[in-house]
Amino acid sequence: MTAEPLTPGRLRTALHALELFAGLTEDQLDWLVSVSRPRTLAEGEVLFRDGDPATEFHVLLSGGLVVTKVVDGREEVLTRHSTEEEGAEDHDGKPAAAHRFTGELPLLTEGGYVATAAGSGPATVVVGYPRPVFFEMLTRCHGVAAVLLPVLAWRIKSSEVQARKRATVEALGTLAAGLAHELNNPAAAVARAAQELAPALDRLTATGHDWGAEAGGAERGVLDRLTDELAKLPPPATSDPIAQADAEEELADWAEETGAERPGLLAAGVADLGLELGWLLERLEGVGESALPAALDHLAAVLETRALTAELRAAGPRISQLVAATRDYANLDRAPEQRFPVTDGLENTLVVLRAKLAGITVVRAYDPDLPELTGYPGELNQVWTNLVDNAAEAMEGAGTLTLRARAEGGCMVVEVHDTGRGIPEASLPRIFEPFYTTKDVGKGTGLGLHLSYRIVTQRHRGSLTARSVPGDTRMTVRLPIAPSTPTDQVERGS
Incomplete structure (x- = not known):
């Protein structure tokens, strides 16, 4: 099946029928039609790919798109956009207008696409607007931003929730693998x-x-x-x-x-x-x-x-010991927020990841008489797991992992230091971004460090920083010792 060619008149009518462009004036519509480039996608034809530089803002006129991402070697469906479901109520609160456009987030952040979008069903017609045209659209057509911004906010929130769920699954998978290996002997x-x-x-x-x-x-x-x-x-x-x-x-x-x-x-x-x-x-x-x-x-x-x-x-x-370490690591039988020694979580993480640390020298440099923290030890254990697991992968079975903990200026400072290959200088400023990863395709989701950053900064009002050269990578976590009430907590995934 082939979509009928869009004449300028039919294109103008189709664009004006969209919520995104419903408030445009005649002059604005004339300009929009002049910069629109209709394109027909066949079933499965790719619109953009995960990791490619973001170059266009896309508007869906008819048919559908499926948005996927390869996670741990498996292709997962993140969301679907469909003109047939636009008026239906979404269980996850997806705004109706969100079905009709995609690509705005990476354009606004000057990043790359974080997923792959392809046609779902034949005769899917999409209009692609290059970056300069997209930004001109925002300045020329003020009503566009009023529709786009709530969708943008929902997508950011949705990506955070998905990040937490995936990273939690990753942490549980690491826990299960480590426990199975350790229990085997x-x-x-x-x-x-x-x-x-x-x-x-x-x-x-x-x-x-x-x-x-x-x-x-x-x-x-x-x-x-x-x-x-x-x-x-x-x-x-x-x-x-x-x-x-x-x-x-x-x-x-x-x-x-x-x-x-x-x-x-x-x-x-x-x-x-x-x-x-x-x-x-x-x-x-x-x-x-x-x-x-x-x-x-x-x-x-x-x-x-x-x-x-x-x-x-x-x-x-x-x-x-393994069962106790697993229970404490997962924080299964306790209240979510509590006072706890930070070194307990570090030690339980070492027990869980013992198999991955084979061949690596582990050095503990804990100051004596460390004060206790008030917070969420189960969530911090996800942080320690991400940091130690990344360090182990960077050292590839040989090197020295050093865990340091000290009290400094009203904060607990935890440092994870490895002697691995290091983080490329160009990548260092972006490692806490969602879906950004320096690992090979299929070997990482790019969510672990992002989630760790959110847990430390928003759940615990602390900071997470990194510095790295080959042979010397240091991830430093600072956590306030005195309890505080977060004003912008991360939404907790189930």
């Missing part, structure tokens, strides 16, 4: 230990019977003292893995020569404690040659069982 340890514990207990019972049948009273006392001493040993210090492997081999060879049934199990258990053959021989004095194999098998079973139960004991608190 203790959960796997629990599963493995639970699976191996039953046969280990069977071996312990069997070797106990054999040892009891072979040993005399004095020999039992020797082994009882040895197992008690092993239970009280402190965790071994970091040792040379080559030396430990040599000790384990020597222990296994000796245990096999004595006739032990599981020499490898005994050798691994003893060497893992940082012990050698000489230490074991000294403490086994008094056990006869005939009873020694049964003693070694029982000792191996004891060490195996203790190692498995130690894994279970270590995994439980680790899981509890």
